[in-house]
Amino acid sequence: MDVVSIRDFSREQIEHVLKVAEKMVPIAKGEEKSNLLEGKLLGSLFYEPSTRTRLSFEAAMGRLGGRTLGFDEPKGSSVAKGETLADTIRMVDGYSDAIVLRHPQEGAARLAAHFADKPVLNAGDGAGQHPTQTMLDLFTIKKLKSKIEGNHVAILGDLKYGRTVHSLSEALSMFGAELTFVAPPTLQMPKEHLKRIESMGIKPKMSSSLEDAIKNADVLYVTRIQKERFPDPAEYQKVAGLYKVDMNMLKNAKKDLVIMHPLPRVTEIDPEVDATEHAKYFEQAFNGVPVRMALLSLVLGGSK
Numbered sequence: 135m136d137v138v139s140i141r142d143f144s145r146e147q148i149e150h151v152l153k154v155a156e157k158m159v160p161i162a163k164g165e166e167k168s169n170l171l172e173g174k175l176l177g178s179l180f181y182e183p184s185t186r187t188r189l190s191f192e193a194a195m196g197r198l199g200g201r202t203l204g205f206d207e208p209k210g211s212s213v214a215k216g217e218t219l220a221d222t223i224r225m226v227d228g229y230s231d232a233i234v235l236r237h238p239q240e241g242a243a244r245l246a247a248h249f250a251d252k253p254v255l256n257a258g259d260g261a262g263q264h265p266t267q268t269m270l271d272l273f274t275i276k277k278l279k280s281k282i283e284g285n286h287v288a289i290l291g292d293l294k295y296g297r298t299v300h301s302l303s304e305a306l307s308m309f310g311a312e313l314t315f316v317a318p319p320t321l322q323m324p325k326e327h328l329k330r331i332e333s334m335g336i337k338p339k340m341s342s343s344l345e346d347a348i349k350n351a352d353v354l355y356v357t358r359i360q361k362e363r364f365p366d367p368a369e370y371q372k373v374a375g376l377y378k379v380d381m382n383m384l385k386n387a388k389k390d391l392v393i394m395h396p397l398p399r400v401t402e403i404d405p406e407v408d409a410t411e412h413a414k415y416f417e418q419a420f421n422g423v424p425v426r427m428a429l430l431s432l433v434l435g436g437s438k
């Protein structure tokens with residue numbers, strides 16, 4: 135099975151992944167050993183920069199006794215000679231048991247899945263989707279809040295170009311969370327996603343005020359303005375640094391507000407916030423390992 139879009143998953147399937155991920159935690163921490171994926175190879179193709187996603191996939195594979203091959207930037211591969219994505223995928227399909235792909239073009243993972251016989255995992259396709267990030271986000275919320283439904287999640291930042299929030303807001307709607315989208319009007323959630331969310335019976339609030347949104351939030355999901363996706367740098371300058379979560383902003387927050395961020399952050403969360411009980415983004419980043427272990431074991435046929 136491929137992991138291309140969160141839309142391809144039912145709530146039950148996602149819940150199953152989260153359950154398997156929970157069992158993977160001691161192995162992810164190195165406290166228990168596993169050879170579940172011994173002899174398996176993961177082809178890892180990153181056409182865009184990555185730290186957490188690439189390394190946590192590698193960690194996940196390694197902790198389960200499997201191995202990873204691939205590139206972390208296309209310059210050193212035949213992509214630089216003009217090879218098409220379809221051809222590269224056909225090759226790596228023969229060299230590995232599953233393929234994880236990050237690519238700047240929306241739809242790239244779907245295309246790769248078409249050309250590959252082996253399972254393809256989407257590690258981000260342009261401004262499209264980032265389903266494995268969403269699963270680790272859901273895992274984090276469930277762990278910290280004991281359930282997902284009923285929580286009021288405020289999602290802040292670049293909702294137009296941010297793939298993490300496209301996948302996440304659709305998944306949260308599936309689970310019955312309350313949503314507030316906080317962004318300048320030019321970076322609000324695209325209509326396509328709003329329609330999808332509304333079709334699941336969720337009526338998200340739209341706001342441009344972080345101050346207002348923070349008061350009612352149980353979870354504040356902060357994102358970076360996706361500078362690299364702006365066609366016009368002048369447009370980026372207009373919105374850069376517009377929102378900042380700092381100690382002052384947190385004065386009106388609920389005591390048990392959880393702050394998440396897919397990372398990397400630029401200026402949108404003041405480092406002072408790191409020392410508060412609210413800051414859960416590093417724990418969230420760790421959760422990428424057990425969740426990706428669960429996904430890899432499921433698509434590669436190992437079970438735990």
Ligand code: NCD
Nearest residue numbers: 186187258298358396397398
């Ligand atoms: C995100 C991405 O690549 O979409 N990073 C990640 O995978 N954790 C978020 C971002 O780059 O802002």
